[in-house]
Amino acid sequence: MRNPVSDKIVNIPFSGIRKFFDIVSEMKDAISLGVGEPDFETPWHIREEGIYSLEKGRTFYTSNAGLKPLKEEICRYLKRRCDVSYDPEQEVLVTVGGSEAIDIAMRAMLNEGDEVLVPQPSYVSYVPCVALADGVPVVIELEEKDEFKLTPKKLLEKITERTKLLVLPFPNNPTGAIMEKERLEEIAKIVIEKDLFVISDEIYSELTYKDQHATIAAIPGMKERTVLINGFSKSYAMTGWRLGYAAAPKVILEQMLKIHQYAIMCAPTTSQYAAVSALKNGDGDVAMMRESYNQRRRFLLNSFKEMGVDCFEPMGAFYTFPNIKRFGMTSEEFATELLKKEKVAVVPGTAFGDCGEGFVRISYAYSLESLKEALGRIRRFVDKLDGKV
Template sequence: MRNPLSDKVISIEPSGIRKFFDIVSEMKDAISLGVGEPDFDTPWHIRDEGIYSLEKGRTFYTSNAGLKELKVEICKYLKRRVGLDYDYNLETLVTVGGSEAIDLALRAMINPGDEVLIPQPSYVSYLPCTVLADGVPVVIELKAENQFKLTRQELLDGITPKTKILILPFPNNPTGAIMTREELKEIVEVVIEKDIFVITDEIYSELSYSGNHVSIAEFPGMKERTILINGFSKAYAMTGWRLGYAVGPKEIIEQMIKIHQFAIMCAPTTSQYAAVEALKNGDEDVAAMREAYDQRRRFLVNAFKEMKLECFEPFGAFYVFPCIREFGMTSDEFATRLLKEEKVAVVPGTAFGSCGEGFLRISYAYSLENLKLALERINRFVERLRAEKCN
C-alpha cells in the first residue's frame, strides 16, 4: 500500500506541552502548572448572552468574516485600547481562536520559500504553521540577559533577501516578556527599512502589568504592513468558546477570509454573540482578573528569589520562566523528575524552541492555594537537588 501520509506533516513534532498535561491528568494528587488557561470561569453576563442567543434560536451561520455586531465592537475596542481605526467590513475577520488567525495569515501571505522570522522561545504554533504554509522558518534566539525581548541587532541579523514576515509574540508565551514603546520603535525602523510585514500576536495584550499595552501597529507606517491578532481566550477566560480575530490591510484580510471560508465557514455563532457582550461590558471583569494574576505573579517571583532560583520578572501574560541550568540537567529531565518525585507538572522550556533549554514555563493561571502548595513541593525538590550536588 502507498504511504497515505504527508511527509511535511510527519516531519512536524507534536506539541511538547501536552506530554506533561496527559501524564498529570492520570496522576492522583498532582498539581499542574503547565496549561496556559485561566482558572476563572467565563463571567456570568457573557455566559448569559451565549445562553440567550441559543434560546432565541440564533444557531445559523454568520457571514464568513463574522457577525457584523462583533466586528463593529472589535473595531471600537481597538480604537479605545490602542488608538487604531479599522474598517469592520473590509479589515476585520473573526476566527476560531487566535490560532486559526495565525494559520490564515501565514497561508495568505507566504509563497514557497519565503522566510518567516520567529523569535523564540515563543508559542508553539508559529513554526509548524509556517512549515505547513510552505514558508521557511528562521528562528531568532532571544536571550535571558535581554529579558527575552527582541533587539534591533537580533532582527537585523535574521533578515535576508528572502525575509517576508516577522512574527512578533509579545506579551510573550512562555516568558512573560513585553516590549515597551521605545523598544518597539527600534524594531519598527528595521521593519520599514527592510520592507517586511509583521504578524503581531497580542492575545495577552490585556495582561500587561507595567502600564498599557503598546501595539506595533500604532506606529506610523506600520498599520498597512501589520496583521494584528487577538482573541477572547485569555482576557475574558473564554478558552472553550474558541474565538479570535485578525485585523489588517484589506487585501490581506480578503485572502484570509477566502481560506477561512473554505476551511471553516464561520466561527461559532453562539460564541460570537457572547463576545459582543464581553467587549461591551467586560472591562471590569478583565481588570479584576488582571489584578488577581498580578498578585500571583509577584508571589511567584518573590518565591523564586527566596529559593535562589534565577528568574527575571515578567511583566506580561501569566507565566514565569525560571532558569534551572545550575542543576546540570535538561529542562525535560528536570520537569520529568519534578512530576515523578513531587507531583508538580511544569513545561520544559524546550517546548517553545531549543533556546528554551535550561528553563521551565510555569503558569500562574491557578489559585494562590494551588500555587503555594506547588511551590512548597518545588522548593523541596530544589533543595534535594542541591544536596545531591554537594554529596
C-alpha cells in the same frame, strides 16, 4: 500499500506542552502548572448573552467574516485600547481562536521559500504554521540578558533577501516578556526599511503589568504592514468558546477570508454573540482577573527568590520562566524528575524552542491555593537538589 500521510505533516512534531499535561491527567494527587488556561469561569454576563442567543434561536451561520456588531465592537476596542483604527467591513475577520488567525495569515501571505522570522522562546504553533504554509522558519534566539525582548541587532542579523514576515509574539508565551512602545518603534523602523510584514500576536494584550500594552500596528507606517491577532480566550477566560480575530489591511484580509471561507465557514455563532457582551461590558472583569494574576505573579517571584532560583521578572501574560541551569540538568530532566518525585507538572523550556534549554515554564493561571501547594513541593525538590534535605 502506498503511504497514506503527508511527509510534511509527519515531520512536524507534536506539541511539547501536551506531553506533560497528558501524564499528569492520569497521576493521582498531581498538580499541573503546565497549561495556559485561566482558572476563572467566563464572566456571567458573557455566558448569559450566549445562553440568550440560543434561547432566541440564533443558531445559524453568520457571515463568513463574522457578525457585524462584533466586528464593530472589535474596532471600538482596538481604537480605545490601542489607538489604532480599522474598518469593520473590510479589515476585521472573526476566527476560531487566535490560532486559526495565525495559520490563515501565514497561508495567505507566504509563497514557497519565503522566510519568516520567529523569535524564540515562543508559542509552539508559529514554526509549524510556517511549515504548513511552505515557508522557511528562521529562528531569532532571544536572551534573558535582554529581558527576552527582540532587539534591533538580533533582527538585523537574521534578515535576508528572502525574508518576508516577522512574528511578534508579545506579551510572550512562555517568558512573559513585553515590548514597550519605544522598543517597537525601533523594530518598526527596520521593518519599513527592509520592506517586511508583521504578524503581531497580541492574545495576552490585556495581561500587562507595566503601563498599557502597545501594538506595533499603531506606529506610523505599520498598520498597512501588520496583521494584528487577538482573541477572547485569555483576557475574558473564554478558552472553550474558541473565538479570536485578525485586524489587517484589506489586501491581506481578503485572502485570509478566502481560506477561512472554505475551511471553516464561520466562527461559532453563540460565541460571537457572547463576545459582543465581553467587549461592551467586560473591562471590569478583565481588570479583576489581571489584578489576581498580578498577585500570583508576585507570589511566584518571591517564592523563587526565597528558594534561590533565578527568574526573569515577567511583565505580561501569566507565565514565569525560571532559570534552572545551576542544577546541571536539562529542562526535560528537571521537569521529568519534578513530576516523578513531587507530582508537579511544568513545561520544559525546550518545548518553545531550543534556546529555551535551561528554563522551565510555570503558569500562574491557577488558584493561589494550588500555587502555594505546588511551590511548596518545588521548594522541597530544589532543597534536595541543593543537598539541604
